[in-house]
Amino acid sequence: MVSTHGVVSYKHETQQNISLYINGEFTPALSGTTIKNMNPFTNEQINEVAEGQSDDINKAVAAAREAFDHGPWKTMKLKKRMAYIYRIADLIDEDIERITYLESLDTGLPISQTRNMVSRASENFRFYARMVESRLVGDAYQVDDEFINYTIHAPVGVAGLITPWNAPFMLETWKVAPALATGNTVVLKPAELSPLSANLLAEVIHKADLPKGVFNVVHGYGETAGDALVKHPDVQLISFTGETTTGTTIIKNSADTLKSCSMELGGKSPIIVFEDADFDRALDACVWGIYSFNGERCTANSRLFVQEEIKDKFIEALKLRVTNIKVGDPLDAYTEVGPLIDKGHYNKVNSYLEIAKEEGTEVINGDIPIELAKGNFVAPTLILNAENHMRVAQEEIFGPVLTVMTFKDEEEVIRLANSIEYGLAGYVWTNDIKRGHRVAQKVEAGMLWVNAQNVRDLRTPFGGSKSSGIGREGGHYGFNFYTEQKIIHVSIADHRIQQFGKK
Numbered sequence: 391m392v393s394t395h396g397v398v399s400y401k402h403e404t405q406q407n408i409s410l411y412i413n414g415e416f417t418p419a420l421s422g423t424t425i426k427n428m429n430p431f432t433n434e435q436i437n438e439v440a441e442g443q444s445d446d447i448n449k450a451v452a453a454a455r456e457a458f459d460h461g462p463w464k465t466m467k468l469k470k471r472m473a474y475i476y477r478i479a480d481l482i483d484e485d486i487e488r489i490t491y492l493e494s495l496d497t498g499l500p501i502s503q504t505r506n507m508v509s510r511a512s513e514n515f516r517f518y519a520r521m522v523e524s525r526l527v528g529d530a531y532q533v534d535d536e537f538i539n540y541t542i543h544a545p546v547g548v549a550g551l552i553t554p555w556n557a558p559f560m561l562e563t564w565k566v567a568p569a570l571a572t573g574n575t576v577v578l579k580p581a582e583l584s585p586l587s588a589n590l591l592a593e594v595i596h597k598a599d600l601p602k603g604v605f606n607v608v609h610g611y612g613e614t615a616g617d618a619l620v621k622h623p624d625v626q627l628i629s630f631t632g633e634t635t636t637g638t639t640i641i642k643n644s645a646d647t648l649k650s651c652s653m654e655l656g657g658k659s660p661i662i663v664f665e666d667a668d669f670d671r672a673l674d675a676c677v678w679g680i681y682s683f684n685g686e687r688c689t690a691n692s693r694l695f696v697q698e699e700i701k702d703k704f705i706e707a708l709k710l711r712v713t714n715i716k717v718g719d720p721l722d723a724y725t726e727v728g729p730l731i732d733k734g735h736y737n738k739v740n741s742y743l744e745i746a747k748e749e750g751t752e753v754i755n756g757d758i759p760i761e762l763a764k765g766n767f768v769a770p771t772l773i774l775n776a777e778n779h780m781r782v783a784q785e786e787i788f789g790p791v792l793t794v795m796t797f798k799d800e801e802e803v804i805r806l807a808n809s810i811e812y813g814l815a816g817y818v819w820t821n822d823i824k825r826g827h828r829v830a831q832k833v834e835a836g837m838l839w840v841n842a843q844n845v846r847d848l849r850t851p852f853g854g855s856k857s858s859g860i861g862r863e864g865g866h867y868g869f870n871f872y873t874e875q876k877i878i879h880v881s882i883a884d885h886r887i888q889q890f891g892k893k
Contacts, residue, residue, distance in 0.1 A: 405437040405495075408585055410446055410609060411592035413453035414602035420445045425582055425609070430498030430729040431720055431765045439585045442610035444618035447577070450606040454548045454575040455624045457603030464545045464573040472519045475571050477598045479515035482508070482563075489590050493559050494720040496586040498729040498766065499683055501721050504557075511563040517848045518571040525866040526572065526873070536885040543873035545573030546650070547626035550619040552579045552612070552640070554632045555731050556686040559587035565629050566591070568863070570605065572872045577606045577625065579616050581632075583731050585609050612636065623647045627871065630654070631688070633786075634812075634857045641860075652861035652871045654688065654853060656786045657814030660807040661691035662797075662829060665699035667819035668841070673704065675843035676792070677711050679817065681770050684727055685790035686735075688858075689815040689837070689844055693783060694794045695803050701796045708772060708794070713756055715770045727790055729765035736766035739789035746773045746782045746793075778806045786812070800829060808834045814854035817843065836862075 407424070409416040417440075424438040442450075457463055463471065482489065486508055493504040528541035549569040553562045558580060569576050580588035592607045608615050620628055620643045627650050630640050634656040641651050661679060663672045679691035696704045720728035730736045746753050755771035771791045776783050783793045797803035807816065816835040820826050823840075830838040836854040839845070846852070851862035861871055 405492075405586065407437050408439040408589045408609065410440050410442050410450070411589075411596070411605075411607040412446070412450045413457075413606065414596070414600075416592070416596075419443065419610075420449070425585075425611075427496070427585055428732060429495065430731055431495075433733065433764055433766070436495065436586070439582070439609045442579075442608035442615045444614065446608050446610070447579075447615055447618040447622060450577045450608050451548060451619070451622050451624050453603035454577050454606055457601060458545070458547055458575040461575075461601050461603060463575060463601055463604050466573075468523065471573065472523060472571070474598055474600055475515050475519040475567065478567075478594055479512040479519075481594045481597055482512040482515070485590070485594070486512070489559060489587060491721070492586040492590060493557075493584075494728070496584045497555065497558065497731060498720050499557070499686075500725045500728050502723055502725070503683055507557050507560040511560045513848070514560070514563040514567040515571075518567040521568075521866060521869075522571045526869060528875075536881065536883045537879055538882055539877060539879045542876050542878065543572070543869055544876055546872065546874050547574060548624055549574045549576050549627040549629065549872065550579070550622070550625040550649075551576060552616055552619065552628065552630045552632070553581060553588070555581035555584040556683065556688075558584040559591065561631055562588055562591055564863070565631075566605070568868045568872050569627075569629075570600075572869065574627070574872060575604050575606075577608060577619060579608055579610065579612075579619050582609065582611055616640075617643065620644050620649075621647070625649065628652070629863070629871070637859070650871060652853075652863055653859045654863070655814075655857060655859045656788075656812055657688045657690070657854065657858050658693055658784065658786050658810055658812040659689055659691050659815040659817070659835065660693045660695055660833065661817040662803050662807060662819065662833075663694070663696045663700070663704060664800075664818075664820040664822070664825065665697040666821045667700075668821065669700070669704070669707075671841070672819040673707050673711065675817065675819070676708070677715075679843050680792045681712070681715055681727055681790050684730060686731065686788055690788075691815075691817050691844075692787065692792060693807075693810075694792055695797050695806060696794065697803075698796050698798055705772075705774065705794060708792075709754060712754070712770045712772055712792075717756075717758065717767060717769060718762065727770055729762075729767050730789060731766070733766055735788070736768060739768050739787055739791065742782055742785070742787045742789075742791065743768075743771060743773075746776070746780075749776075749780045749782060751776045751780070751782065778809055784810055800825060804829060804832045808832075811857040812854070813856035814858035815839070815844070
């Protein structure tokens, strides 16, 4: 079903070509080459983006290194540095409607959903300002009357941040905010498929008047710009969100320079619905959790395990809901599912629907209306009669596709949920709260929700286990990555020192 109402007023705005942002200036790539940026809804060109390569990365890292070593950022009084961070948040809020529009234009994500994510982006900056002010604290250890030993958090240096194309603005700020708030300087390499909002972030930070070199953006491909950033000896940190295979390559390539790495990688997260669950709420959560954001979300509940006692009723309800999802123009306020990011990803998701048929499952989805034929649309899809060993149950599809399986009892569903290489998130629905706790503690994932759908608390750690990532960001947990803990031993008495060589 397609809605044509509520299109935002920015729809006919012409997009200017995008430059790199290095050392406080917008600048073309040194090679002069550009990347065509395409609209997922029409597959027409939006604009061109400067294609940064290794020389541009070198230039950006040099600026960030100079700003860290000799600039005022890391030594700035806390109150003044936090004033910059709060200023960035305010500037985001001032331009929230335009950022929301550009995010949907660039990614194909429905505008009703990008608006919420952009609102979270400004809160990321305010949250980390508050966290640094209140939680970036050390410990003190007294040793009798001889020593006081205490810890401090020091910024690490240049942070290389590599961000994905899904919900790019929020995820960029999720990394940039703690990196800057803790006193590091930044080189951001955004995804080449969704560059518009990263450029807006550069405009916002430029307007906030941060010292030159503190924040830099180099657009480009992962194989060139991203690889150069990962391998650069003057970059101390790499935070990456994206696909697991790319994450393992980044870790290998960062090893020679002993970088700290934070990896938020792929997912194939289970949602487990027991027969005693609140049926309607579990249904709402299941549908939202896989079909929102076009299914292009790392924490999407892409594997449904429903207990056999309610499988027929739950699956019939799913079928009805899925056929009623509104597919259409991402700039339409009533659209619930928009086009996928690009033609390559569209082909990948469709290939899994063919795999599902070859594996003997039942694939249920609707037709895409002819007026949407130019876009990268995959209809919301159910894969029924699947088994846990199948590729469609094991591999990350990253689209609006839900693989449905059943289970008999608690022991079986825990085994099925854990029989996979991923471990990012999981969801448990039951009115037996003891069982909810038991199952949540036994599912191998970094984040679990019981009778809830993916509601983030910024104070808590974010990250996965197994092939879904390494490390934790969020709350004060990110301080372990974005700062170095130093221990300082102070003598408060003339303690004994051994006197070698003294007669």
